[in-house]
Amino acid sequence: MATVIIPTPLRKFTNNTARLNIRAGSVQDIVNDLSFNFPELKRHLLDENGKIRSFVNVFVGDDDIRDLQNEHTSVKEDSVISIVPAIAGGNL
Amino acid sequence: MLNIEQTPLDEMVSDAVKTFPDECCGFLFGKDENNIRTIKKIQVVNNAKEGDKRRRFVISAKDYLKAEQFADENNLQLIGVYHSHPNHPAIPSEHDRVAAQPYFSYIILSVINNEFDHIRSWQLNEQQQFEEEKILIQQLN
Numbered sequence: 001m002a003t004v005i006i007p008t009p010l011r012k013f014t015n016n017t018a019r020l021n022i023r024a025g026s027v028q029d030i031v032n033d034l035s036f037n038f039p040e041l042k043r044h045l046l047d048e049n050g051k052i053r054s055f056v057n058v059f060v061g062d063d064d065i066r067d068l069q070n071e072h073t074s075v076k077e078d079s080v081i082s083i084v085p086a087i088a089g090g091n092l
Numbered sequence: 093m094l095n096i097e098q099t100p101l102d103e104m105v106s107d108a109v110k111t112f113p114d115e116c117c118g119f120l121f122g123k124d125e126n127n128i129r130t131i132k133k134i135q136v137v138n139n140a141k142e143g144d145k146r147r148r149f150v151i152s153a154k155d156y157l158k159a160e161q162f163a164d165e166n167n168l169q170l171i172g173v174y175h176s177h178p179n180h181p182a183i184p185s186e187h188d189r190v191a192a193q194p195y196f197s198y199i200i201l202s203v204i205n206n207e208f209d210h211i212r213s214w215q216l217n218e219q220q221q222f223e224e225e226k227i228l229i230q231q232l233n
Contacts, residue, residue, distance in 0.1 A: 009193035089188035090148035
């Protein structure tokens, strides 16, 4: 099983669980599994087209999936996947 | 209710003034017990926005991951994010709202002409709109 680390602001949608063990496959499989098991989490992960939201970064180990094969990036049994919210703002 | 201890408050104000006229940013750590949050520590973070930083801030994903790790290792909770509004009031913009995360407290420090003016804190409600959090400055003996 791969380990998925849920960021603090989204833990209220995973029963306050920080780490989840999910069957390996691809990043898309992991996201689908999370969306199925935690429906309230889905709208924070995926846009209306079912794509990972632009404000959400996904890392496999130390690598951003945008530098790999995006949703098709493979996830191994010993992979650690981090969901990282984009933090930004400004006064205008 | 958001309690802020004096030391992290002083550090945020110092960062906001020092960084003027650019926006500063950083993370808030502390405890969240029975809907009362206490900020015990802050972490100053580099504003990773490319180009003009007077109206925007960005925190890199690597810095975010480090902040979660820091909270974990120090038995603290990652409570939210602070940033400054140079020459603007501490009211979140539409850009702040769109990028905001649930649960987090968003502290904004207003700096006017290189001097700290005021501080306010905000949190997203279920309708994805900001609501103000009352701030209490906690003096330690």
